[in-house]
Amino acid sequence: xxxxxxxxxxxxxxxxxxxxxxxxxxxxVPAPRGLHEQVALLVAASAPRRRRRRAAFTLGVAVAxxxxxxxxxxxxxxxxxxxxxxISQVALERASRPAPRGLVAAGTNIAFPPWxxxxxxxxxxxxxxxxxxxxxTEVYTAYDNHRAPGPDVTLGYAIVSGGPLAxxxxxxxxxxxxxxYWLARASGAxxxxxxxxxxxxxxASRSTPASELLTLALAEHGVSRA
Amino acid sequence: MVRLDPQSLPAHVDRLYRAAWALCGSPHDAEDLVxxxxxxxxxxxxxxxxxxxxxxxxxxxxxxxxxxxxxxNTRRTASRRPRVTSTLDEIEAADPRAGDQPERxxxxxxxxxxxxxxxEDFRLALVAVDIVGLSYAQAGSVLGIPEATVTSRLHRARxxxxxxxxxxxxxxAREGLSR
Numbered sequence: 001x002x003x004x005x006x007x008x009x010x011x012x013x014x015x016x017x018x019x020x021x022x023x024x025x026x027x028x029v030p031a032p033r034g035l036h037e038q039v040a041l042l043v044a045a046s047a048p049r050r051r052r053r054r055a056a057f058t059l060g061v062a063v064a065x066x067x068x069x070x071x072x073x074x075x076x077x078x079x080x081x082x083x084x085x086x087i088s089q090v091a092l093e094r095a096s097r098p099a100p101r102g103l104v105a106a107g108t109n110i111a112f113p114p115w116x117x118x119x120x121x122x123x124x125x126x127x128x129x130x131x132x133x134x135x136x137t138e139v140y141t142a143y144d145n146h147r148a149p150g151p152d153v154t155l156g157y158a159i160v161s162g163g164p165l166a167x168x169x170x171x172x173x174x175x176x177x178x179x180x181y182w183l184a185r186a187s188g189a190x191x192x193x194x195x196x197x198x199x200x201x202x203x204a205s206r207s208t209p210a211s212e213l214l215t216l217a218l219a220e221h222g223v224s225r226a
Numbered sequence: 227m228v229r230l231d232p233q234s235l236p237a238h239v240d241r242l243y244r245a246a247w248a249l250c251g252s253p254h255d256a257e258d259l260v261x262x263x264x265x266x267x268x269x270x271x272x273x274x275x276x277x278x279x280x281x282x283x284x285x286x287x288x289x290x291x292x293x294x295x296x297x298x299n300t301r302r303t304a305s306r307r308p309r310v311t312s313t314l315d316e317i318e319a320a321d322p323r324a325g326d327q328p329e330r331x332x333x334x335x336x337x338x339x340x341x342x343x344x345x346e347d348f349r350l351a352l353v354a355v356d357i358v359g360l361s362y363a364q365a366g367s368v369l370g371i372p373e374a375t376v377t378s379r380l381h382r383a384r385x386x387x388x389x390x391x392x393x394x395x396x397x398x399a400r401e402g403l404s405r
Contacts, residue, residue, distance in 0.1 A: 016384040020356050023391060024244075027334035031243035035257050039239050039264050043232045046268035172254060 034173065082131045082160070083168025084193040085186060088204040091156030092189055095124020095139040105136035107161025108199045112138040113220060120216070123154065134161040142208070155205035155213065165200040167193065176218055183210050192217050228281070230272040230288065235264060237282075238289055244338075245290070245357045249297050249349065251342025253335075263289070263296045287364045290354050294368065340390040341383075348383035351376050356384070 099122040104111045106127060115121070120140040128135045135158050142153035171184030171191070182193045190210040193202045194217060201220075203213045239260065246256035246263075267289070274284050341349060354365035355376065362380075366373040 013381050013384075016381070016388050019388045019392070020352070020384045023337050023387075024356060027337050029244065029247075029334050031239045031260070032253075032257060035243060035260060036236065036239055038261050039236050042261075042264050042268050043235055046232045172258070174254065 080131045081162070081165055082133060082135075083166045084182060084200055084202050085168030085184070085191070086130065087135055087158050087160055087165065087200065087202045088184075088186065088189060088191040088193070090126075090128050090130065090135050091137050091158040091202050091204040092187075092206065093126060093128075093137070093156070095137075096126040097124060099123065099125040099138050103136070103138060105159035105161070105199070106134040108136075108159055108197065110159050110197055110199060110201070112136075112157060112159075115140055115216060115219075118216065118219065120155065132162070133165075135159070136161075153207045155203055155208050155216075157216075158202045158204075159196075160200045160202070163198060164195045174214075176214075181214060181217060183214065185210070196220065227273045227275060228284070230267070230274050230285065232268055234281075234285060235267070235289075238286060239264075241286070241358060242289055242293060245293060245353045246297070247334075247338045248341040248353050248357055249293070251339050253338075259293065259297055259300065262300065263293045266296060267292050283360070283364065286358055287360055287368055290358045290360060290365075291368045294350060294354075337387070337391060340387045343390070344383050344386060348379050348386070351379035352383040352387070355380055 099112070101114065101122075102111050103125055112122070112125075120142060123139045123141040125136065125138045128137070137156050137158040139154055139156050142155075167182050167184070169184055169186060171182045174181050174183065179194055179196075182191075184191045184193075189204050189206045190208065190213055191202065191204045192210065192213045193200060195201070201217070203217055205213060242260050242263065243256055246259040247253050250256050250259055272288070274288050341352060344352065350369055351365060354360045354368055355362065360368065362373045362376045366376045369376065371379075
């Protein structure tokens with residue numbers, strides 16, 4: 001309830017106002033650079049056609065920087081190349097062959113990690129060809145005394161040959177240890193994707209929280225905790 | 227009426243981001259909220275009511291209104307579907323800027339969390355006036371409440387935030403003295 005007559009004591013009100021102002025000044029953090037770049041792109045895209053050329057010049061460095069930042073993600077998305085979202089669907093497929101220890105993804109030098117000690121022993125693998133890329137997937141099944149193991153408690157880790165892929169959908173981006181992770185949810189599955197050694201890596205699961213998927217992904221870069 | 231100049235909007239990103247963080251309580255949600263707000267604002271030409279303030283103040287009032295509407299709409303939508311967001315918030319170990327300025331980043335998280343913990347009406351008043359920098363009259367117009375109500379809500383909001391931030395420090399000081 002707001003009561004107009006409920007006027008505060010002027011002294012304490014002034015003290016609170018000063019304290020809040022002081023606190024806010026102390027934590028005046030800028031927006032992340034990525035957000036500035038996104039807004040610059042939105043502004044550039046909104047300019048009327050007759051102004052776009054001029055806007056491109058006036059935005060100059062900002063847009064160019066944004067374009068460069070996005071290049072690794074967007075420009076590499078050559079026509080016909082799959083997206084990380086599409087790869088996540090492959091990662092959710094059943095294994096079709098065994099998973100030899102230390103399996104290296106085709107077209108890359110990346111070996112699938114042994115996650116048995118993390119409660120995720122390998123259950124199998126599969127290989128697919130999509131849009132000119134080879135997608136190698138290792139399927140892991142949870143082995144955990146705290147929950148009933150079963151065919152539904154699985155995750156797929158797919159590594160794609162060739163350069164980085166476009167994400168293919170809106171998601172959340174978070175940076176850990178200098179690596180940018182894309183997190184999304186689609187078709188009832190949690191998805192984490194990142195670029196490692198120039199290749200797109202995707203972990204997807206319908207039964208595992210995103211936090212756990214991210215923890216596993218971080219382990220690939222020596223980060224022990226999410 | 228004046229036309230909103232999209233080229234002027236990037237100048238407000240930092241302030242909107244801080245406002246969004248205080249509304250959401252999460253820097254990641256704040257990024258999404260600001261991006262969504264700008265996407266909506268820029269989706270078509272906008273005309274602004276040429277109020278008594280400067281053009282910057284008029285733009286900020288407009289953006290605050292857009293931010294508030296987007297925040298409320300997003301929250302309503304989010305409540306109807308499962309989201310990754312809450313999970314990610316739980317696993318967010320530290321602000322990404324912590325490497326640059328650890329103390330300030332931690333304090334920012336604490337302060338914005340304290341603001342985000344306020345009842346919505348109080349929070350919006352504090353964000354509109356103390357973070358976005360609107361006048362009480364502008365805030366009242368944006369929030370659809372009388373100016374006197376803005377004053378009342380603002381006072382209560384500030385009181386609660388100051389208490390939440392400062393009380394633990396006083397407790398620590400008292401414990402230190404008693405030892």
